[in-house]
Amino acid sequence: MSDKTKKTGPFNSLREFMDAIEASGRLLRIKEIDQDQYEYTALMYKLIDEFGFLGAPAVLAERVKINGKWVEGPVIANQYGAADLEALAVGVNLSDIGEDQVSNYKEALKKMTALCPIEGIKPKEIPTEAAPCKEVILRGDEIDLENFPFLQTNPADNGQFINTGNLVTIDSENGRNVGTYRMQIKGPRKIAVNAGKGQHGEVSLSGRAKRGEKIAKAAVIYGADPFVFAMSSSKTARLEQDELEIAGGYLGRPVEVVKCEDSDILVPANVEMIIEGEIPLDDMEPEGPFGEFFGYMGEAMAAQYYMNIKTITHRKNPIFVNSFTGVSRGFITSPGEANSNYNMRKLIPNLVGIHLPSDMVGFFFLSIDKQRPGEAIEHAEKFAQFLGIAKVLVVVDKDVNIHNSLEVMRAVAARWQPGTASKILKNAVGLSTDPSSMGDPDITGYNSHLSSKIIVDATRQWPEEGGPENFAPMNKDCLLDSFPDALNVVENKWGHMITAQRKKYND
Numbered sequence: 001m002s003d004k005t006k007k008t009g010p011f012n013s014l015r016e017f018m019d020a021i022e023a024s025g026r027l028l029r030i031k032e033i034d035q036d037q038y039e040y041t042a043l044m045y046k047l048i049d050e051f052g053f054l055g056a057p058a059v060l061a062e063r064v065k066i067n068g069k070w071v072e073g074p075v076i077a078n079q080y081g082a083a084d085l086e087a088l089a090v091g092v093n094l095s096d097i098g099e100d101q102v103s104n105y106k107e108a109l110k111k112m113t114a115l116c117p118i119e120g121i122k123p124k125e126i127p128t129e130a131a132p133c134k135e136v137i138l139r140g141d142e143i144d145l146e147n148f149p150f151l152q153t154n155p156a157d158n159g160q161f162i163n164t165g166n167l168v169t170i171d172s173e174n175g176r177n178v179g180t181y182r183m184q185i186k187g188p189r190k191i192a193v194n195a196g197k198g199q200h201g202e203v204s205l206s207g208r209a210k211r212g213e214k215i216a217k218a219a220v221i222y223g224a225d226p227f228v229f230a231m232s233s234s235k236t237a238r239l240e241q242d243e244l245e246i247a248g249g250y251l252g253r254p255v256e257v258v259k260c261e262d263s264d265i266l267v268p269a270n271v272e273m274i275i276e277g278e279i280p281l282d283d284m285e286p287e288g289p290f291g292e293f294f295g296y297m298g299e300a301m302a303a304q305y306y307m308n309i310k311t312i313t314h315r316k317n318p319i320f321v322n323s324f325t326g327v328s329r330g331f332i333t334s335p336g337e338a339n340s341n342y343n344m345r346k347l348i349p350n351l352v353g354i355h356l357p358s359d360m361v362g363f364f365f366l367s368i369d370k371q372r373p374g375e376a377i378e379h380a381e382k383f384a385q386f387l388g389i390a391k392v393l394v395v396v397d398k399d400v401n402i403h404n405s406l407e408v409m410r411a412v413a414a415r416w417q418p419g420t421a422s423k424i425l426k427n428a429v430g431l432s433t434d435p436s437s438m439g440d441p442d443i444t445g446y447n448s449h450l451s452s453k454i455i456v457d458a459t460r461q462w463p464e465e466g467g468p469e470n471f472a473p474m475n476k477d478c479l480l481d482s483f484p485d486a487l488n489v490v491e492n493k494w495g496h497m498i499t500a501q502r503k504k505y506n507d
């Protein structure tokens with residue numbers, strides 16, 4: 001990595017972002033780590049225990065021991081975990097990034113909200129000679145995936161996986177799709193492609209198979225910049241939209257793309273590596289299992305697509321990226337959250353915001369400015385119908401900070417009556433990654449499971465909803481009603497002592 005000045009995003013490439021992380025003192029650089037002993041995985045657990053999902057630093061290991069051999073990295077992890085790093089990635093002013101990670105996330109969200117509605121910007125093609133991802137070209141037998149430090153993350157995983165690759169497929173009906181799906185290494189030049197049932201990449205491939213095609217040429221983007229990776233890892237781009245265009249909209253400039261070696265597929269040029277190959281559309285193989293993001297081992301797939309690799313192009317000294325799925329946060333979420341808020345406000349004008357808390361996978365928080373009795377449950381039901389990951393949906397009033405899980409739980413404790421302010425949905429869409437969900441024996445895959453769900457209406461219940469005539473006021477509100485300046489006064493008098501204590505506490 002090169003220019004290590006402290007600067008904010010958006011960044012043109014992953015390595016520019018890594019330089020900024022290192023310059024801000026938030027990179028844990030390790031000389032070598034023994035993944036045969038699962039040291040990297042254990043380190044990530046320890047860092048999350050110590051600093052939490054929104055606080056743990058990014059990590060870089062220069063060399064990694066894999067299958068008894070030391071392999072040169074660097075292998076990085078958790079670069080999208082901490083909220084200060086997310087703020088950096090999306091371009092929050094450095095002076096607005098501080099120690100409070102909830103505030104950092106909210107700053108990132110504010111920045112992304114200001115860009116909505118997001119207008120896509122078409123990618124711009126650059127010549128092959130100018131594309132960093134083409135510095136080294138490997139073809140056919142020159143390729144052996146074993147030479148690269150792709151990790152086995154957990155001893156119970158079925159081997160090593162490329163788990164941060166973004167599959168690019170082209171479909172005559174829906175155009176280009178870019179999706180992050182794990183890729184189990186199946187041979188020196190063969191990887192599985194785990195696009196789950198209903199995922200846009202799977203829709204693209206199965207659509208082509210139904211139209212009688214036998215082979216799909218495809219490419220895997222590896223080591224993309226934060227926005228391309230976030231668009232590839234979320235549903236911010238709808239089926240018919242192009243992730244690279246939407247990423248360009250957030251970046252405020254076109255994503256530079258370059259033509260693949262073996263096809264006309266255009267891929268981002270500033271990434272670490274491009275894996276090109278062919279996906280047979282009339283053949284499938286078993287895949288997995290792999291430790292999933294709910295924190296439990298996922299099910300093995302009976303039949304999944306795979307890719308025969310023909311060409312790999314990469315930068316000199318490429319950076320490798322492992323996602324410690326189920327241990328730490330996977331990608332920056334403020335762009336997608338801002339976009340969902342914008343779109344959902346068209347349906348629910350009094351929506352304050354929605355949030356999927358990274359520390360409570362399976363929960364979904366929704367904040368509204370309640371206007372009429374019963375509307376909390378009504379709105380939550382709309383999200384429950386399509387959001388597989390939302391199993392426990394908690395609705396709160398506008399005064400509750402949905403980015404602070406503890407504050408939401410305190411509202412649940414004090415404002416929710418389970419007997420009168422809940423709704424259970426018996427058969428809603430769930431995720432296979434939730435080990436308690438109900439599978440369909442005929443289909444395996446990401447979106448194929450059913451789950452029951454509960455809506456928790458933790459808004460202050462109105463008398464018409466069975467609540468008290470006068471809901472008790474909060475102690476803090478009583479204080480601030482009588483002494484509106486109390487907190488400022490204290491800050492002015494003793495703020496310096498509080499700051500000094502914080503420093504001692506952090507040391």
Ligand SMILES: Cc1cc2nc3c(=O)[nH]c(=O)nc-3n(C[C@H](O)[C@H](O)[C@H](O)COP(=O)(O)O)c2cc1C
Nearest residue numbers: 179180181182194196199200201233234235323330
């Ligand atoms: C690190 C990481 C790994 C992922 N692995 C998978 C996977 O193996 N299969 C899958 O269907 N989705 C996986 N996802 C979720 C998808 O990337 C996400 O649902 C995205 O919206 C898929 O793109 P699409 O909407 O174009 O289908 C993963 C996400 C991340 C961040």
